[in-house]
Amino acid sequence: MADQWLQQIKWTEDGLVPAIAQDYRTGQVLMMAWMNPESLRLTVQEQRAVYWSRSRHKLWRKGEESGHVQVLHGLRLDCDNDVLLLQVEQMGGVACHTGRAHCFFQELKGGQWRAVDPVVKDPGTIYGKS
Template structure:
């Protein structure tokens, strides 16, 4: 079985969770090529909608995601990756998770520590 890429114009949403803590690290999209590369390498690959190309997570930063388990939902149109996050941070902004903001008392606050300075990692 593989994702039904035809349902969403060739892309399927992909939720990425830490395999040990189950913390949600990010949401990205896979096309069929990203799916095949992920299966072949056991490292997360996605399709970058902004750059319109295949993206190997961590290729620039070194913060790769080693895939420990792959799951697919009942409709075969969403993928869940359980990963080991190398380097501790999944977010290109320097946080462990892309979900580092929380609504508190009607205002957005940062609810996680910065793990690296993106200016030092992405020239």
Template sequence: MNNDILDKITFDTGGLVPAIAQQHDTGEVLMMAWMNRDAVLETLEKGQVCYWSRSRGKLWRKGESSGHVQRLVNFRIDCDGDTLLLLVDQTGVACHTGRHNCFFQSVRDGEVEIISEVEISPDEMYGNKSGGK
């Protein structure tokens, strides 16, 4: 792997960079998660998206427990190098709540409204384990 790629990315003091996953063919924003150097390298080398789980303190290979994987189509770095945009081909749902994307809460008329339904129950998706983050 060419270190020039990693040199273009500005990781924060914790060694992380935010990564936005977007469905490549529709433009739908699916989720935001964090990546460290190892997650970036693995994603670029294997073509399957890998993140850093802050809650578990380890690499999180999207779909490893749910089967709802993200195949990398295009890896983009923003102008400042401090945010990544991952154009992906999402299999199944992206959100650990069982919704297609993580942005299912909308503020309307001063209230938070749920704007998309659960497509698969988290219990079914994770075999009765709590969440996939």
């Protein structure tokens, strides 16, 4: 069967699997999102990251609004078959909706979460919102 590789994935009860996006050159973890079988199939077909938006209940092509597309360079499945690793080229240098290079910009310091990485681009200019 053509999609046997999809059947090997252990999907959640909601039909999703966590997907970690990693810069294929540096190894920096950029973000985590969710994928369903259709978004994963499209990711492979289009060679760009397509996720499932749980809040909007629809497919989300990374960069469709911001222009910050993630070009797929590699795809891996973990040892338990329940987490994906997308090795991507992050176009525009911004992966996070906050305008940062990656989503993991908060670090626990002194018992509080503190933003330790700068905003690269004002989110208002990315998404046209004030």
